[in-house]
Amino acid sequence: MSMNDFLKKNLNKYHIIGMVIGVGFSMIYWAKVGQFSDNFLKKSPVLMAVWGILIGYILCDLVFNSQRRKEEEDSQQKEE
Secondary structure: OOHHHHHHHHOOHHHHHHHHHHHHHHHHHHHHOHHHOOOHHHHOHHHHHHHHHHHHHHHHHHHHHHHHHHHHHHHHHHHO
16 A cells, blocks of 8 residues: 555545644644643644644544444435
8 A cells, every 4th residue: 555545545635624723723722821831742832733733633534434424324224
């Protein structure tokens, strides 16, 4: 499996939108609260951006995969 196949399978427009929103919210949080914190994760804007990317990807993946599963279940019930 090549890297392009992996990315096409696991990264779509909803994931990218989620990652951008996650970075945006994490940078807003860092500007308001995090830069004054003693916690190493909150103090570094790079680590906060990585955290925002991960959270955005995971949340969008959960939401859109649950919708896809629900649509598949509905179509299977209609066939029966």
